[in-house]
Amino acid sequence: MNGKKEKSHLERTLTLLTWLIILSLWFIIANIEDTSSIVLPSPQDVWRAFIDIVSNGYNQLSLWGHLGDSFERLIIAVLLALITAIPLGLLSGYFKKISAIIDSIVQFYRPIPPLAYYALLILWMGIDDGSKVTLLYLAAFAPIYIACVSAVNNLDQDYILSSRSLGASQKDVFLRIVLPACLPEIFTSLRTAMGFAYTTLVAAEMTASTSGIGWMVIDASRYLKSDVMFVGIIIMGLTGVLLDSGLKYLEGKFVFWKGKA
Template identity: 35%
Template sequence: MGARVGGHVHRLATIIALICAVAVWQIVSILHVFPPIALPSPTAVWRALVLLLSQGYGGRSLFEDMWISVVRIGIGFLGAVLLGVPIGLGMARNPLIFRVIDPFLQFVRPVPPLAYIPLLVVWFGIGELPKILLILVGTVPVIIIGTISGVKGTPALRLSVARTLGASEAQIFRYVILPSVLPEIFTAMRVGIGVAWTCLVAAELIAADQGLGWLVQYAGQALQVAIVIVGIIVIGILGYCMELLIRVVESRAVPWRGHT
């Protein structure tokens, strides 16, 4: 009962914070702290949203741009997880694999994903493949490092007890290491989804003719700031919804997290 009341209080606090933020935004607009072309009022942004939903912009509907961006994110992010988790497990469990891959990982990790765009465009054109590859390249280091951290963080006592009880290496991996690493993998996924959106928007700003990043860039060139703000808000909402989806999956896959 107490937890339920606490949840309602937290949600109410979030709603109040959002209302206050919009109210401050409206007041700043009324006082003309910034020119209307630089900071449209909330009502102007709302009208831009209605226009995008009813007529679209630049020959594209808002839902088309949302859909294509979500598909790109889904494929690239899923590819990063499917590639990064096995690599991370292998690096954490096998010193030879670690020594072979780690130099490349440390080389790629600090390079901004934006730097890869010219190469990917030259190599693969401006189709879907370079955008998906950019998401994968930008996100996979986060997944690998999170997976390695989870394996390394497995309590030594659990491993000792399992070996004392006669567990095989396969059983130790299945019943000790994997449950220990899953929380770190989901944490890495939650961080990685933000990185994935950053990579996608960067790619769509430069080499796309559809998608939310393209919408923001195209509207910005025409000084349609209200539409730019709508695009930014939609990107933020979609990213937040994906992060919430990962939380839901995590609560089902790792129900013991926070209780042990």
Template identity: 35%
Template sequence: MISLGAGRVAGRGADRARFVLPAGPWRGVAVRVGSLGVLLALWWIVAAAGVVDPQFLPGPRAVWEAFVRANSWHQLAPGVPRQVPGEQNYFLWEHLLASLQRIAVGAGAAVILGPLVGFALGTSTTLSAILGPYLNFLRTLPPLGYIGLLIVWFGIGDTSKIWLLFLAAFPPVAVATIAGVQGVSADRINAARSLGANRVQVVSQVLLPATLPEVIGGIRVAVGFAWTTVVAAELNNGIPGIGGLAFLAGQQLNTPLTMACIIVIGLTALALDAVISFIGALLVPWKGKA
């Protein structure tokens, strides 16, 4: 009897000591926050212990101070009374806004033209045979492969950067649209035609709703790919620009500022993807329910 009672008491104590994560959507949030906390703790420990040279791995505090400096007025140099804004005479948020504007124009044009070209190639075997190889050729080229040519054609201004971002974002949208159109069942199309639908009605009432989820997925990939190309786009005359600032800070061995820019670039990418996912959920509420 004593041993059974002791076992029950020990079991209750273990149950009380066990950490239980919150249920529902907060569980995922708790896991992500905990993971981030562990990562920051490990980063701080490694930096504080001096395991890695601060030139290569600055601590969280140094990165935070670089971020604050890049978003505030400060002295040009110690002992110099002149105040300058941020880095390279722009605040960090201004660098980020300049890059987002380039993404909006370049990737935005791809988001508009990509589905149109994809629908044309997906519904016409003749166009697909003529233009398909060129699209695949463009899709396989890395952006750094033709950035030099774009600079020769359009100079080092924003035009070459916008073209680079457009060429990076266009193929994923077009290819996803083609895959969506070709994935529509022929039975659906034949059924619509048998009910008297014309070509425009087939496209608007059958092909477009069935293809839209693929298009949204292609846009997510395209915008993400364009955003990862922003550093390459801003290698030359990329100020203001978050990618250009990261590249310049790396050249100057300003590792804290480089890491601050990388973190901002990553967080912005997550925010862009979340916005596109939210819009996609509003546009295609039937996705995954049929």
């Protein structure tokens, strides 16, 4: 136990040192006279831009309004992906006939870059949040679905055969054997899907949008507001880390047996 605590403390120290070095290099390079603030704004400039955005907002909308709009789109899309991809993925892995219907569709659209069909979504659904949520939903759906199918296919068949020999019904086998055994991969895929959807969020907010943290970065880039761009990028990075940490915490609560012999 003490060894694990020491290892954890060492890892946190290394992480802290890494970021201290990155921030120090940023401060030194940005404050050299030949370095343009447009190319690389200093930490002081970025901090002042952050304080200004917190105090006065950006484009007549507060920072929390931009974050709220982005996260509303993101959370709705990921929740929709969860409640559809998990059952469809598990059923596709468990029943080959369902897989024959769904799998080819997912495999067809999965490698297509989101921007390639975003214009079509706008034509079909308009420029409101419906097209943006759908784009994020499609980005999040595929990794969750594929992970669920893979988890079922890798499931030890002895568990299923043993439960059936003891009189378990098809429903019991699915809910008590298949679903719990697949939970570790489901949570891993959820973290991956959240990352894909968050990355796609910027693309979704690039077109016909006037709010969102991704739109703020894109809009600032048009006017060479590098300090605002850095603020948006840093906020997206930090919120992404917080989201992933929250999912890891939930994973530890719901899949407490993962990694234990």
